[in-house]
Amino acid sequence: MKELKYLNKYFLKYKGRLLLGVFITIIATAFKLVVPMKVGDSVTAVKQYLNGQITDIAIVKHELLINILLLLGAALLSALFTFMMRQTFIVVSRYVEYDLKNEIFQHYEKLSLGFYKQNRTGDLMNRISEDVSKVRMYVGPALMYSITTVTLFIVVVSYMFYKAPTLTLYAIAPLPILSLAIYKLSVLINQRTTIVQQYLSKLTTFTQESFSGIAVIKAYGIEPRTNANFEELAEGSKVKNIDLAKVQALFFPLMMLLIGVSNILVIYIGGTRYISGEIAEFGTIVEFLIYVNMLTWPVAVVGWVTSMVQQAEASQKRINEFLKTEPSIQNLVEVSTPVQGNIEFNNLTFTYPDTGITALKDVSFTVKPGETLAIVGNTGSGKSTILELIGRLYDVEEGMLTIDETPIRNLNLEDLRHSIGYVPQDAFLFSDSLRNNIRFGKEDASEEEVIEAAKNAAVHKNIIGFTNGYDTILGERGITLSGGQKQRVSIARAIIKDPKILLFDDCLSAVDTETEEEILQNLSKISKEKTTIIVSHRISSAKNATKIIVLNEGKIIQQGSHNELVNAEGYYKELYAKQLLEKEM
Incomplete structure (x- = not known):
């Protein structure tokens, strides 16, 4: 016994x-x-x-x-x-x-x-x-x-x-x-x-x-x-x-x-x-x-x-x-450490401990509050890994990741995650009402805040079109909604939280270009004092960012503004020309 x-x-x-x-x-x-x-x-x-x-x-x-x-x-x-x-x-x-x-x-x-x-x-x-x-x-x-x-x-x-x-x-x-x-x-x-x-x-x-x-x-x-x-x-x-x-x-x-x-x-x-x-x-x-x-x-x-x-x-x-299984991610700081959102990667290399795959190799960049960073690249190039490291879902073993000039391990874990609004690539919704799914980002949000967040995510018109509106109960994992609707509800959930850092992981892939443009315009207003990072395969999602980095096999192969990268030979210009041609066709 x-x-x-x-x-x-x-x-x-x-x-x-x-x-x-x-x-x-x-x-x-x-x-x-x-x-x-x-x-x-x-x-x-x-x-x-x-x-x-x-x-x-x-x-x-x-x-x-x-x-x-x-x-x-x-x-x-x-x-x-x-x-x-x-x-x-x-x-x-x-x-x-x-x-x-x-x-x-x-x-x-x-x-x-x-x-x-x-x-x-x-x-x-x-x-x-x-x-x-x-x-x-x-x-x-x-x-x-x-x-x-x-x-x-x-x-x-x-x-x-x-x-x-x-x-x-x-x-x-x-x-x-x-x-x-x-x-x-x-x-x-x-x-x-x-x-x-x-x-x-x-x-x-x-x-x-x-x-x-x-x-x-x-x-x-x-x-x-x-x-x-x-x-x-x-x-x-x-x-x-x-x-x-x-x-x-x-x-x-x-x-x-x-x-x-x-x-x-x-x-x-x-x-x-x-x-x-x-x-x-x-x-x-x-x-x-x-x-x-x-x-x-x-x-x-x-x-x-x-x-x-x-x-x-x-x-x-x-x-x-x-x-008896100890969490690999421990909160090492008990005192409160408020986060402003100045993120810096310095010669960071990361290997997933469970698979042994090296996802990032010697990555360095800086994003300040009020700036928007867009990350583009092939599948498996390490884009999502950057977002996971910022949320401290994994710990950095080689190189340095600092937020507000403080190593991420020296931040209170609860404060860090409370300061982040994260929209994953695979939007996950709970078997609850649409209202409560949006309020997941802010439990005590008023009805006006819920509606405003839905409008900024360009999903309000869809919701009021349902028989029960915001009281519509979703199926398991949000199966009641289309892919684009799920993504936009997830965006509303992140917006309503009003975080210091916004992380979007290819979360506009299932919406049409017009809706994408509407959401991006709304985000540009919302994120004026926030640090925003957008991971995307679409140039249209990245073009208005303050800075763009291009990843390939875990390495940064290009970085700069949209105009700088379009005028330089390389992956970004080729991707832009390809997507422009597809749009015209």
């Missing part, structure tokens, strides 16, 4: 509630103990009347009536305290589930891009949902039944020893065998549970990717192949679950067998000792039979609890793997 030690901090957090639960459990168990005692007393009273030891039937009836009332009272009180016990432990388990899910999600948010490139979304989802649910069963039901079992054993077995020591030893003799069997089976359960959870992660990942890419699957007509792949995974998952179920299925038959043996021993040994006079009251045998059967559920629960603990151990191990 070494992996489950991670949860000890939550037990300490809720120790008050847990101690109350233990106290309630003891009270509930004490009342349970009254039932067999009064049944035994009643049987003894009847036996004494039949043997002639008591001659007055009224005395027997009175004693039986008292015992019945005590039985009913004890049963009701035991039920009440059992209900309170369940409320205490199960509620604590839900609190722990809530805390653990929040901790995992917050940790996911801190982890760097490299982590998400190496791990699949389905697996991440499975660990925060299915694995946490398995852990909750350990914190709640498993803990509750363990405490109930221990309390019941201590109270019941102690009383049984007090009444008839020898008979008690015979009654509990099968339990060590049960303990050994549970230990052996637990090892198998742990191993097979880990495999089952791994298969569940694979299934979750496959289905999540299939649903996200359903348009591609339909377009290529590969539904049968996709279904066959799913069936193969599902078959593997089924086989592993059956393997686990086979081991778990051994628990209850084994326990019932051993409890049955205990009953036989109680009847035989108890009957023999009663006949020989070593046990004075016949009701003691009946009492012991009830006690042994009362222990049936707790003994059976030992197997179930062990299974839950083993599954929780396997799940917590998977959770701990991610919780």
Whole structure:
């Protein structure tokens, strides 16, 4: 259970509630103990009347009536305290589930891009949902039944020893065998549970990717192949679950067998000792039979609890793997460091740590507040990498990147990212209203600010054309909108934030030239005091920039203004002539 030690901090957090639960459990168990005692007393009273030891039937009836009332009272009180016990432990388990899910999600948010490139979304989802649910069963039901079992054993077995020591030893003799069997089976359960959870992660990942890419699957007509792949995974998952179920299925038959043996021993040994006079009251045998059967559920629960603990151990191990992963990007500065937007790359070379690809080679340039830098170049030339480094999605290892003459690592990470409005190449929208998607950039934005941002992004007319306007709910990843509309909503989201730095990563590729021109004119007004960087394949998006740099295989091969580059031989002039010809055609 070494992996489950991670949860000890939550037990300490809720120790008050847990101690109350233990106290309630003891009270509930004490009342349970009254039932067999009064049944035994009643049987003894009847036996004494039949043997002639008591001659007055009224005395027997009175004693039986008292015992019945005590039985009913004890049963009701035991039920009440059992209900309170369940409320205490199960509620604590839900609190722990809530805390653990929040901790995992917050940790996911801190982890760097490299982590998400190496791990699949389905697996991440499975660990925060299915694995946490398995852990909750350990914190709640498993803990509750363990405490109930221990309390019941201590109270019941102690009383049984007090009444008839020898008979008690015979009654509990099968339990060590049960303990050994549970230990052996637990090892198998742990191993097979880990495999089952791994298969569940694979299934979750496959289905999540299939649903996200359903348009591609339909377009290529590969539904049968996709279904066959799913069936193969599902078959593997089924086989592993059956393997686990086979081991778990051994628990209850084994326990019932051993409890049955205990009953036989109680009847035989108890009957023999009663006949020989070593046990004075016949009701003691009946009492012991009830006690042994009362222990049936707790003994059976030992197997179930062990299974839950083993599954929780396997799940917590998977959770701990991610919780122990340290983000490669750390906030090294706790004090606030306001950002103005003076960006400088100085002989910067960058290699992606996960792929080993060198994206930038000895890159140097400066962009000041109020200036606009355009970056053009072939696919894979390193354009997007520059934007990722400015947002500190990766750390610079060779060369220098400074903002306001301060190395980027020496800036407060939250201040840095709050000062940036970023529009990615692949616009991502949430399954929410258009209004809330724009407000994602500024949560407390007024309706007027939302509309103004939409107008500046040239998407307002499209939005009011929808039946529900700004209340239109988008499909997953913004599938309701066209590519150009998604890009413009993303631009509105960045504008409304009113950041010091605006980063546009080829975010006008899906809009027509007239709309592009309208957006660029609006941006030129908005970004007068901001640092703006535009990555684009279109000369039309770059021509009005203060400075343009041309990248090729990670190196700057040209830089200057639009007029300077058009009049110089090279990549930019060729691209301009090519796009001009395409426009005329």
